[in-house]
Every structure is written in structure tokens, then in C-alpha cells.
Amino acid sequence: xxxxxxxxxxxxxxxxxxxxxxxxxxxxxxxxxxxxxxxxxxxxxxxxxxxxxxxxxxxxxxxxxxxxxxxxxxxxxxxxxxxxxxxxxxxxxxxxxxxxxxxxxxxxxxxxxxxxxxxxxxxxxxxxxxxxxxxxxxxxxxxxxxxxxxxxxxxxxxxxxxxxxxxxxxxxxxxxxxxxxxxxxxxxxxxxxxxxxxxxxxxxxxxxxxxxxxxxxxxx
Amino acid sequence: xxxxxxxxxxxxxxxxxxxxxxxxxxxxxxxxxxxxxxxxxxxxxxxxxxxxxxxxxxxxxxxxxxxxxxxxxxxxxxxxxxxxxxxxxxxxxxxxxxxxxxxxxxxxxxxxxxxxxxxxxxxxxxxxxxxxxxxxxxxxxxxxxxxxxxxxxxxxxxxxxxxxxxxxxxxxxxxxxxxxxxxxxxxxxxxxxxx
Ligand SMILES: [Zn+2]
Numbered sequence: 001x002x003x004x005x006x007x008x009x010x011x012x013x014x015x016x017x018x019x020x021x022x023x024x025x026x027x028x029x030x031x032x033x034x035x036x037x038x039x040x041x042x043x044x045x046x047x048x049x050x051x052x053x054x055x056x057x058x059x060x061x062x063x064x065x066x067x068x069x070x071x072x073x074x075x076x077x078x079x080x081x082x083x084x085x086x087x088x089x090x091x092x093x094x095x096x097x098x099x100x101x102x103x104x105x106x107x108x109x110x111x112x113x114x115x116x117x118x119x120x121x122x123x124x125x126x127x128x129x130x131x132x133x134x135x136x137x138x139x140x141x142x143x144x145x146x147x148x149x150x151x152x153x154x155x156x157x158x159x160x161x162x163x164x165x166x167x168x169x170x171x172x173x174x175x176x177x178x179x180x181x182x183x184x185x186x187x188x189x190x191x192x193x194x195x196x197x198x199x200x201x202x203x204x205x206x207x208x209x210x211x212x213x214x215x216x217x218x219x220x
Numbered sequence: 221x222x223x224x225x226x227x228x229x230x231x232x233x234x235x236x237x238x239x240x241x242x243x244x245x246x247x248x249x250x251x252x253x254x255x256x257x258x259x260x261x262x263x264x265x266x267x268x269x270x271x272x273x274x275x276x277x278x279x280x281x282x283x284x285x286x287x288x289x290x291x292x293x294x295x296x297x298x299x300x301x302x303x304x305x306x307x308x309x310x311x312x313x314x315x316x317x318x319x320x321x322x323x324x325x326x327x328x329x330x331x332x333x334x335x336x337x338x339x340x341x342x343x344x345x346x347x348x349x350x351x352x353x354x355x356x357x358x359x360x361x362x363x364x365x366x367x368x369x370x371x372x373x374x375x376x377x378x379x380x381x382x383x384x385x386x387x388x389x390x391x392x393x394x395x396x397x398x399x400x401x402x403x404x405x406x407x408x409x410x411x412x413x414x415x
Contacts, residue, residue, distance in 0.1 A: 011384065011402040018378040019313040023321070023330040030335045044302065045411040048356050050313065050378045051306035052363055055230075057379065059262030060269055066280055067257055070287055071250060079292045096335045126328040 006171040007039050008032060017046035024125035024152075024196045028172065030096035031154045031194050035170025092157065097122075097194070105157075105192060108133065116140030116185075127198070134193045136160060136185040149198025151175045158191030160184055227357065233259070238304050245294035257287055264312050270379040271316065278319070285315045303356060310336070316381065362409040370405035373398060 008016070008029055015021040016029045033040055090104035100122040101108065110118040118135045125131065129149075133156075136142055142160075152174055159168040162181040167173065175181060185191035237259055243252035261283045268279035289311050297307055317332045363371065376382040376390070384402070388395045 009399075009403075010406055011399045014402055014406060015377060015384065018381065019317045019336075020377050020381045020383050022383070023317075023328055023332055023335065026332070026335050027330065042411065044306075045355060045359070046406070047302065047306050047310055048359050049363075049374065049406070049409060049411060051303075051309035052356070052360050053374060053378045054263055054267055054309050054312070055305055056363070057263055057266040057270065060265040060279070062257075062261040062265055062283060063280075066283060067254070067261070070257065070284055071254060073288075074248075074250060074253065074291055077288060077292055098334055099331045123329040125330060131330070 006167060006173055007036060008172050009174070010042070012174075013039060013042055014046050014049075017043055017050055022125050022127050022129065024123075024127070024129040024131050027096050027131060028152045028154045028194060028196055031094040031156065032170055032172040034094045036172075094156065094194075105133070105135075110135060114142075117142055125196075130197045132195050132197075134195050136183065136191045136193075138185055138190055139187045140185050140190075142183045149177060151198065152196040154194045156192045156194055158189045159186045160191045160193075161186065227360070230360075231353070234304060238299060241290075241294050241297055241304055244291065245297065253287075253291060256290060260290075260308050261287060264308075267312050267379060268316065270375075271381045282312065282315055282319065285319075286312050289315070303353065306356075320381075359409050359411065366405055366408060370401050370408070373401045374405055377402065 007013075012021065012025070013029065016026055021029070029039075033043065088103055089098050089101060093101050093104065108120045110120050113119050116137050117140065120133050122131045122133065134142070136158075138158075153172070155167055155169055155171045157169065159166060160183040161167065162183045164181070166186075167183075183191075237256060240249075240252035240255045243249035244256070264283045264286050265279045268282040269275065272278055286308070290308070293311075297304070302310070314332070314336045317336065321328060321330075321332060363374075366374070372391070373387060376387045377384070382390065384395060384398050387393075388398045391398070393401075
């Protein structure tokens with residue numbers, strides 16, 4: 001039974017299957033797939049589409065030297081040993097995030113951004129998108145905000161609700177620049193999300209509106 | 221060639237190649253590997269050239285990288301999760317993503333290995349496609365009947381590796397149209413219908 005009820009759009013899953021999705025978005029899809037077998041099944045079929053398209057390509061001539069060279073190398077090939085690090089990582093951390101986490105979420109360099117929220121930036125994508133983890137305390141509220149581009153969120157731990165509903169572990173959400181939402185974590189536990197933001201966030205709370213020109217300048 | 225004969229020839233070929241990967245996995249059989257090379261190397265080369273026309277060295281590198289992985293990972297290949305063509309496609313896709321990341325123009329700190337590796341090693345979880353070959357055949361038949369405007373977009377996304385945004389710029393179509401054509405095409409292929 002699937003735990004998640006919010007899934008990536010089909011064309012996003014197709015772009016993931018095709019390998020044409022920015023890696024920051026692919027991270028979100030991958031984190032979702034760990035919790036969602038129905039998207040996993042779709043993905044297998046989408047991979048078949050790629051496979052069939054590849055089979056329909058007009059074959060391009062390969063030089064004999066390349067074949068000879070590769071056949072000559074076979075005996076000396078050896079596989080890279082699996083990364084030892086992975087064994088020390090908390091099983092709750094999705095595999096796609098192992099590259100950013102040494103043991104568990106707690107030892108990351110969390111920064112307090114409001115009374116209710118802490119965040120840690122994991123990296124930037126080549127398109128400038130910011131990849132971060134957000135931690136909302138139990139019952140805590142994330143400031144209403146809008147953003148310039150799309151924002152992708154996957155819930156890794158806990159749950160939150162906003163104007164459109166309740167979201168739990170594995171849920172995948174996309175908000176565009178016209179959506180204003182106020183996620184509130186449920187009371188029982190803190191909520192940890194993977195968030196990818198394509199453009200600078202514009203806070204729309206009263207105080208933030210005053211601060212906004214300065215905040216935005218930080219991205220210039 | 222009539223459609224039926226064509227389909228039969230294709231599945232015979234795939235059965236022969238699938239036997240080869242088993243021989244590579246079990247006996248490190250180089251003759252079997254050479255047969256896999258002869259079939260897949262030209263396709264992998266074309267796949268690379270679809271993204272970067274004229275980049276022959278890049279294409280040769282991709283062939284070498286993918287077939288190296290085929291040799292090393294043959295024992296991990298699981299026919300119940302993906303047929304051989306699909307496994308090779310995912311390997312080629314992953315190698316191409318890796319190459320693009322290392323290419324400075326697309327530099328990012330994000331390592332794609334753990335994002336896509338799961339699929340190539342183990343398949344995306346415990347669910348297995350019982351009627352896999354039937355699914356694949358209906359996708360194949362569906363692709364042949366797709367309107368050109370839809371197949372053109374799938375080619376951009378899957379073979380040329382273009383994002384929806386790039387596709388929309390190149391075809392001078394609104395972004396929404398690109399996305400809806402992808403969706404329509406996938407619906408026609410019955411990829412999105414729960415089975
Ligand atoms: Zn899903």
C-alpha cells in the first residue's frame with residue numbers, strides 16, 4: 001500500500017526516466033520513489049519507452065579499433081568497491097541524500113531561520129536551484145512565502161498541512177510562483193522536508209515584506 | 221517487413237542477446253560479450269550523437285563506458301525487473317548524465333550515482349513486471365502509431381536529453397504545450413494506465 005498520495009506529474013517522471021531533468025529535481029523524484037511503488041511501476045514503463053526509442057535509432061558505425069581495445073581491456077577491469085560510508089548512515093535517510101549526510105540528519109549544520117524552522121543548504125544545482133533540508137518543529141508554521149520559480153518539496157519525516165491538505169512521508173509537492181501556502185507541521189513530531197527552490201524566495205509576511213528588497217538583493 | 225514478422229525477429233534477437241548476458245555473467249564469456257557489443261555499441265553511439273551531433277569522441281567514450289559496465293555488472297542484471305534493452309538504456313542514460321555532469325558547462329555538486337543507481341542495480345523495488353514483454357510490445361506498437369508532433373517531443377526528451385524548457389524553445393512551442401504533448405503521448409502508449 002502506498003503511503004504517499006501526492007506524486008510527481010507524469011511528464012516530470014518521464015523527464016526523470018529520460019535523464020533530462022535537472023539533478024536537483026531528480027533528487028526529489030528519487031526520494032519520492034523510495035516511498036512510492038506506483039510511481040516505481042510507472043517508471044519501469046517509462047524506461048521501456050526510452051528503451052524502445054533507443055532501439056529505433058539508426059545504428060552508427062563503430063570502429064574495429066574500439067571493439068578490439070575494449071575486448072583487450074576486459075581482464076583488467078574491476079568494479080569500484082561499494083562505498084563504506086553508506087553503512088553508517090541512518091536508514092531513514094533516502095539513498096539519494098547519502099552524498100550530503102555523514103550519519104544522520106542531526107549532525108548537519110542546521111541554521112535557525114525562524115522560531116519554528118531550521119534549514120541546511122545541501123548544494124546548488126547547475127541551474128542555480130537551491131537544494132536544502134527544512135525542519136519544522138512540532139506544530140510549527142513555515143512563513144507564508146512565494147517564490148520566483150517552482151518549488152519542489154518531498155516530506156522525509158513527519159507531516160504537515162497547508163491550505164490544500166495534509167501531507168505525509170514521501171509526499172511530493174510542486175508549488176509555482178503563484179501559490180502562497182502556509183505549511184504547519186503536525187503536533188506529534190517535527191517535520192523534515194527536502195526542498196528545491198528554483199528562484200529566490202520572496203517572503204510575504206508583514207515583516208518580511210519590509211525586509212524583502214534586502215533579502216532579494218542577497219541573490220543578485 | 222510485415223509488422224508481425226518484424227516483431228518476431230526483434231524478440232528472437234532479444235532472446236539471443238539475453239542468452240549472451242547470462243553467458244557473460246556466469247562464465248565471463250568474451251564471445252558472448254562481443255555479440256552484445258556488435259548489437260548495442262552502434263545504438264549507444266547513436267544515442268550519444270543524438271544529444272551531441274558530430275561529437276564522435278564523446279560517443280566512443282560513452283560506448284566504452286556503458287559496455288564496461290555491462291561486463292562488470294552482468295551478474296547483477298535481473299531479467300525479471302527489466303529486459304536487456306531497457307537495462308542497457310538505463311545504463312546508457314546514467315553514463316550520459318555522469319558525463320554531462322563532469323563536463324564543466326553543466327557543473328553541479330550533485331552526484332547522480334545514488335539518484336539513479338538503485339534502478340540499474342536492483343530495479344525500483346520489489347514489484348516485478350509479470351507481463352513485461354506484453355507491455356513492451358504494446359509500447360513498441362504504440363510508438364509506431366504516434367502522431368509526429370508527439371513522437372518528435374519524446375525524441376527530444378529521451379534521445380536528445382532536452383528539458384521541457386529547451387524543447388519548448390527549439391520547437392517554438394509554449395511550455396504547457398510541450399508538457400501536454402508528453403502526457404498525451406504517454407497516454408497513447410498506455411504507460412500511465414494502471415495495469
Ligand atoms: Zn508516487
